[in-house]
Amino acid sequence: MDLYLNKYNTVAVYFFLVSIHVLLMYAFKGYMGLNINAPSFILIKLWKELVISLFILVNVVMTSYRRNKIEFRMILLDDYIVLFLLLGILYIPIGGNLTTSIWSFRSLYEIFFFYMAGRFFVFTIDGYAKVLTRMIGIAVLVSIFAVIQVKYLGTNFFYDVYNVDKLAVAHTAYGYEQIRATSTFITAHEFGLFIVLQILFIPFLWNYYDSNKVKIFLSTSLLIILVGLVFSLSRSSIVILFVCGIIYLGRNFKRLPVYLILGIFVFYVLHYTGAIQNLSYIFIGMDPSSSGRLDVLNEAVHFIMDHPFGSGLGTVGVVVRRFIPTAPQFEGELFNILAQLSIVGLLIYISIYFQTFKQIKSAFHSENKSITNFSISVFLLVLALGLRELILPRDFSNYSWGWFMIGSFVSSKYYWTQNFKNLVRR
Numbered sequence: 001m002d003l004y005l006n007k008y009n010t011v012a013v014y015f016f017l018v019s020i021h022v023l024l025m026y027a028f029k030g031y032m033g034l035n036i037n038a039p040s041f042i043l044i045k046l047w048k049e050l051v052i053s054l055f056i057l058v059n060v061v062m063t064s065y066r067r068n069k070i071e072f073r074m075i076l077l078d079d080y081i082v083l084f085l086l087l088g089i090l091y092i093p094i095g096g097n098l099t100t101s102i103w104s105f106r107s108l109y110e111i112f113f114f115y116m117a118g119r120f121f122v123f124t125i126d127g128y129a130k131v132l133t134r135m136i137g138i139a140v141l142v143s144i145f146a147v148i149q150v151k152y153l154g155t156n157f158f159y160d161v162y163n164v165d166k167l168a169v170a171h172t173a174y175g176y177e178q179i180r181a182t183s184t185f186i187t188a189h190e191f192g193l194f195i196v197l198q199i200l201f202i203p204f205l206w207n208y209y210d211s212n213k214v215k216i217f218l219s220t221s222l223l224i225i226l227v228g229l230v231f232s233l234s235r236s237s238i239v240i241l242f243v244c245g246i247i248y249l250g251r252n253f254k255r256l257p258v259y260l261i262l263g264i265f266v267f268y269v270l271h272y273t274g275a276i277q278n279l280s281y282i283f284i285g286m287d288p289s290s291s292g293r294l295d296v297l298n299e300a301v302h303f304i305m306d307h308p309f310g311s312g313l314g315t316v317g318v319v320v321r322r323f324i325p326t327a328p329q330f331e332g333e334l335f336n337i338l339a340q341l342s343i344v345g346l347l348i349y350i351s352i353y354f355q356t357f358k359q360i361k362s363a364f365h366s367e368n369k370s371i372t373n374f375s376i377s378v379f380l381l382v383l384a385l386g387l388r389e390l391i392l393p394r395d396f397s398n399y400s401w402g403w404f405m406i407g408s409f410v411s412s413k414y415y416w417t418q419n420f421k422n423l424v425r426r
Contacts, residue, residue, distance in 0.1 A: 008127050012134035015401050018048060019138055019194065022397075023184040036322060048400070049110060052117050059120040077355040077410065081112050084348045091341055094312030100323050101314030104340070108313070114400040118407025122415045125370045129208050132201045133217075135401075139198040140221050143228025146181035146191060150231055155179065181231040190395040192234030193388055195225050196241045197381055197398060203248065204377040208370050240387050244380045300330040303339055310342035318393050333389035356382050356406055363413050371416065378409050 025045055028034075034041040088105055095101040123131070149157060180188035199222065206218055229237060303316075314320055316339045320327040330336050338346040360382065363375040385402045388394065 008123070008131040008134070011121065011131050011404075012138070014051065015135065015404075016138050018397055018400060019142060020184040021045075021048065022186045048396075049106075049113070052113055056113065056117055056120070073414075075355075075359070075410070077352065077359055080348060080352045080355055081115070084345070084352060085109060085112065087341060087345050087348060088313060091310060091313045091345070094310065095314035095340075096312065097314050097323075099314070100320050100327075101312065103319050103323070104313040104315075104317055107317065107319040108337070110396070111394070111399045111403045115403040115407035118404040118409075119411045121404075121408045122412050123408060124412075124416075125208070125368070125374060128374060128412075129205060132198075132205055133214075135198050136202065136205070136218065136221050136225075139195055139225045139228070142183040142185075142191065143195065143225045143231075146183035146228045146231050149183060150179050150181045180233045181228070183228065183232075185397060186395070188232040188234045189236060189392055190397055192229055192232040192237030193240070193384070193395070193398045194401075195229040195232070196237050196244070196384055197402060199225060199229075199241060200244060200380045200384065201377045204370075204373045207373050236388065236391050240384050243387060244384055247383070248376070248380060299328065300335045300339065303328055303330075304335075307339060308342065310340055310345065313340055316340050329393070331393070332391050333394045336393065353382065353386050359410055359413070368416075375409075378405060381405060 025041075028044070029036065029041055032041075088109055092098070092101045092105055095104070181191060182188050183191045185191040185194065202218055202222055206215060209215065209218075229241070303311075316328050316330065317336050318329055321329055328339075330339065334346060334349070337349055341349075357379065360375055360379045363371055364379075366372050366375070381402055385394075385399060388398075
């Protein structure tokens with residue numbers, strides 16, 4: 001394992017660029033008058049994959065060259081990822097359309113390149129704290145922009161920059177209509193999940209730093225990014241944060257007063273923006289989004305029954321609709337995996353999550369309290385990603401960051417222990 005690239009600034013800058021990637025790309029596309037499938041536009045969009053691929057290549061070469069580095073060992077989690085990768089390669093030709101199959105493969109598997117990149121980033125706990133503090137700062141910036149986007153830039157911003165025909169709005173039982181903030185992301189759901197993933201590390205940072213200045217920064221940041229989350233009106237992200245918060249509270253009951261204060265603040269902001277009314281629409285059965293999800297679920301069940309061995313890559317999903325507008329798209333990523341790769345593919349993918357949880361839980365009872373707190377935050381991050389895939393398709397920004405953190409955690413954990421005796425393998 002190559003330790004010389006332990007640079008938190010590199011990570012923060014890269015993922016800051018990833019977080020504003022969509023905004024920059026759409027502004028460029030509109031300025032140049034390019035089609036979303038134009039070759040030149042696609043090549044420019046691939047800068048993310050190019051950078052991470054070059055990074056992996058350089059580190060593989062350097063790790064092989066430098067003999068005094070920690071040995072890179074395969075673990076059971078890696079075995080399942082490789083098995084899932086081989087299954088995907090097998091299912092490329094089954095889809096019948098090589099172009100859509102390759103794009104579908106890229107969409108489904110690129111997160112594991114970030115996992116591998118993370119395996120080459122070994123951090124100390126202090127290094128993680130520095131990276132995550134910068135990520136909190138990024139969350140603050142995109143949250144402030146989200147509020148400006150909705151309150152001041154308005155509908156023209158979405159029409160002019162994103163060139164959309166229809167705005168993403170939230171309707172309520174009381175006739176309220178609110179633009180959903182996407183900030184620098186493509187959808188409100190992606191923006192909302194980005195906010196949630198950063199919030200999950202605030203308890204770790206709060207416990208790690210003793211400085212009052214840092215605690216003031218974290219407190220202020222939390223309030224700002226909670227406002228940003230509410231302006232996204234992403235109910236899925238709010239529910240995910242709620243579930244993760246309940247689990248965290250179960251391990252840290254003494255923090256209940258803090259949660260109550262935050263709950264009151266969030267409730268007020270939810271009411272102010274109309275999100276309470278929006279949520280009420282679900283319970284009286286008049287929410288078109290929720291009822292539409294039930295219809296899509298029914299379609300998914302019928303599609304899976306018609307293709308019990310999988311339809312092949314390139315037949316289902318958002319990326320496929322770029323080429324085939326009539327292609328089916330099911331709400332949860334897990335349904336898309338089941339439809340394309342059969343029950344075998346879904347079981348392997350679920351096993352990847354299971355092994356990830358085992359890797360993280362093995363560090364829960366560390367003698368170092370900071371390692372334990374950090375491990376709990378990473379556990380909640382993985383849980384948030386898994387919950388999201390139950391109800392919505394995954395997105396690049398959040399899952400690249402999430403799986404980079406998973407890969408880095410796996411390698412860092414064994415670096416901290418200085419041995420491999422606790423390796424979760426068989």
